[in-house]
Amino acid sequence: MTMQWKLVCKQSDLVKGAGVAAMVNGQQVALFYVPEAESQIFAISNWDPFGKANVLSRGLVAHLQGEWTVASPLYKQHFVLSSGKCLEDDVTIPSWQAKLEGENVYIAES
Amino acid sequence: MSANSPLSTKKPRLVVVGNGMVGHHFVEQIIEKGGHENFHITVFGEEPHLAYDRVHLSEYFTGKGAADLAMTDGTLYDDNGVQYFTNSLVTEIDRDNKQLLLQSGDSVSYDKLVLATGSYPFVPPIPGHKRDNTFVYRTLEDLDDIRDCAKQVSKGTVVGGGLLGLEAANALKNLGLETSVVEFAPRLMPVQLDEKGGSVLKEMIEGLDVTVYTDTATQEIVDGESSFHRMNFADGTHLETDLILFSAGIRPQDALAKQSGLEMGERGGITINNNCQTSDENVYAIGECALWNNSIYGLVAPGYTMAKAAAGHLLGDESISFTGADMSTKLKLLGCDVGSIGDAHAKSQGCKVFVYQDEIQQSYRKMVVSEDGQKLLGAVLVGDNSFYDTLLQYYLNAMDLPEQPQSLILPAMDGAPAALGADALPATASICSCHNVTKQDISDAVANGAMSVGDVKGITKAATGCGGCAALLKNVVDNELLSLGVEVSTDICEHFAFTRQDLYNIIKIEEIKSFAELLEKHGKGHGCEICKPAVGSILASVWNEYVLKKEHIVLQDTNDRFLGNMQKDGTYSIVPRIPGGEITPEKLIVLGEVAKEYKLYTKITGGQRIDLFGATLPQLPEIWTKLVNAGFETGQAYGKSLRTVKSCVGSTWCRFGVDDSMTMAVDLENRYKGLRSPHKIKFAVSGCTRECAEAQSKDIGVIATEGGWNLYVCGNGGMKPRHGDLFATDLDRETLIKYIDRVLMFYTKTADRLQRTSVWMDGLEGGLEYLQEVVIEDKLGMCSELDAAMDYVVDTFQCEWKTTLEDPEALKTFRQFVNYDGEDENVVFVEERDQIRPATEEEKQNLIAKVG
């Protein structure tokens, strides 16, 4: 199966070292732009399953024990940006592959 | 008098002449060693007081009383059978009969005699030097006289621009006099400073409105025309002044030695050997009156060592002797740092010199090194003493200099910090020169169970003299604890092996302006939600830059990033500043209209202001545009910064009010509103002791009194309530603000991340008293730094919302979605008591069911 890439926004819409929210196929996605990370762009769900609100794009990016994560702004649980896995609890939120090509930001439609 | 009457004791008689700092220390030493069991001890002092802290004499002008400065109230003497007589001048020694003669006419016999007569101020015999309104600066009585005179006049002049002269000039300035200093030599502090250092210091002092005349000889003092005196100078010019203070050096008080034929130096001083014995083996001399190896030591630390040596020798312990002392000094003169170490004048054979000068920051530093560049021989510092401790250790311990010795005086650049780590010091390194405490003594104390700086202070007395070694002591103690495997991990997180306080100092000293720079130089990895906001907050405390500046944006927690408080559903609350809770009807209407337009939930907060809830991300800039246009500023309800200054109406309206608490509250709120701190800060001001503003439960509480304002600090409501401590009473407005500035800045500088002032105070070694010493008495010599830091924050205040609204880049981040104009459908409100509130999960299900 070939991967379908969907253009989401421009690089200039992103904030270096932090997240922004996007709407992709009716779903809220949190896009993080981390220039120091190998893949540079990460996409996870914007929904915080603990706080029950769409806020993860507004959390702080934290690098913990070698993993890029975001700390939820509500109750501070960490989610791994590449996998959506929660570090504090047995929960995984949706995540997507994402890439930066030239000026364009894409995420993979699964 | 009873000293004269024969005593029914067979113990030999030990008499001490002089009860100054060193004479007193001698008595302490003898008692500590049990010598009061061996000797019948008698002390005579000429002054009306028992020994007091002459080193801190100037503090007599800044709030300390004689009792505060006293080194003993006599209890120690009484408890150990030491007889003492004040107001008792000894006029003669009859060494053949081992008798002393007193001014009162009494005589006293001795077996062993200790002379601790100190020194007297030298007054140059200029014609007119005995006129009225001329003074010296040595005793409490001198200061009383100066204060009395200063009340009547407006201009004061100090003759002598040495260390003491400048200290005296500072005192005159503090007494409100227009102050001048007249120095005979071509520069200030000729003994300690070289020409360049002296001239930098002169410039700094002139910047403080003290007129400095160097290279100026006074020929005569006569009646003035506009002032009480006129000083005529050798070059034909003159100076009119009301008060003259001579501080032209000290001379050893050796009159008794001369009279009794003890051996003396050519230029005075009582000659002593390493045991502090004079030419008569039964007579000792210690302190400033003693001459050892042709040197007089005009500092207290060498005097203490002499006292120890003499006491030891008298009791048959020769292990301690006096073999000279280091005369390096560091001090703050009129707020200017000055340090001088060893061969400041580069007189050693073949020595080489490094010099660093910065005419913008006004600082000058010189290092004198040995011909081979290996050892430090001396140094001069003007403007910044942060280099002193490290240099002094290199000098005292003759340690090999690093490969690039100049790094020791250069401002910190890339690469390793030049400061000497405690572990690099040899065991013999002297850490506290006042009490002669070495690194080894500290290791021993720690090995024997001392677990903190406080414990070590108690055991070794280190840092309880001039206090100059406090920072170094802490380093050494921490280092010792660490080497014993005691986990003192105060690391802020896995990215920085530092405490918040360390990071604060690093950022300040190395002038670090961004998180990236700090991480590169001192951290590892990429940072997390602990260190990023903490560093963001420190950067804001120190440099006060716009928090949403590009490089800072990623450091800010959500609330700080979007300048609002995130609520449970992801919307934000809006809290404009309402200083002191005072608001005009017009502004109240604006708030009402904005709330109505955007359908916001409106509530009066517990902090006397108004909170508007339920704004979405894109609404924040729109709403704030309206508020800023109506004259509101951000209330920083989201920041670790000043929240509110609560106030009662005070004397303007209230029949009991004794002062205008309202104006005070508004002014305080406006002063501190920009300060970013380790945690939030709350104030309150009450107009009288009925305390309607609950000031005693705030970080800073101010209560009006008949005599001014009482200041309470470190109170807390919240999870663990704590009453504030009464810090100072009856302050005038200016002093009140000065103290608040310093308390807050000291807190900002030293507290841990997210530590309220209450918890900080509870953990502060020395507690309230220590804080008072730091803030009121400038014990750490850092008040001017604190003052400047606060002034900077006050001067650079900007309303973050106003700045944000002017910055299109920053505004971009307030979009709900980067690729879509719709709203967050999960944000659903229902009505309750005529206002909105977030819907519960169940309500949401029902609403969706209805619609769908």
Ligand code: SRM
């Ligand atoms: C709005 C307000 C309640 C109200 O409706 O009245 C409030 C709301 C919050 N308080 Fe508070 N506190 C409010 C007055 C107080 C007071 C009363 C006061 O200031 O006189 C206290 C006790 C006094 C004190 O701080 O010593 C108070 C003690 C706390 C604490 C406990 C602090 C402590 O040291 O124990 C927290 C938790 C914290 O800061 O870690 C807290 C935290 C919060 C947070 C930030 C909780 C959060 O993360 O959401 C709330 C933010 C609400 C928002 O979006 O604005 N709030 N909070 C009050 C805002 C005052 C203002 O105008 O700025």
Ligand SMILES: Cc1cc2nc3c(=O)[nH]c(=O)nc-3n(C[C@H](O)[C@H](O)[C@H](O)COP(=O)(O)OP(=O)(O)OC[C@H]3O[C@@H](n4cnc5c(N)ncnc54)[C@H](O)[C@@H]3O)c2cc1C
């Ligand atoms: C304003 C000021 C600031 C200073 N700052 C510092 C500083 O920062 N650091 C530092 O190390 N040093 C400082 N010093 C110097 C320090 O105070 C002295 O080194 C120290 O006090 C010397 O102690 P002493 O006991 O030898 O002399 P003193 O303290 O002068 O005591 C001698 C005592 O003997 C009495 N006496 C003299 N003759 C007789 C007699 N015949 N009979 C009876 N009593 C007699 C005198 O009245 C006096 O009370 C400062 C001094 C002053 C004045």
Ligand code: SF4
């Ligand atoms: S008391 Fe608790 S619930 Fe109420 S405002 Fe304060 S933090 Fe929120």
Ligand code: FES
């Ligand atoms: S050096 Fe003065 S107290 Fe330690």
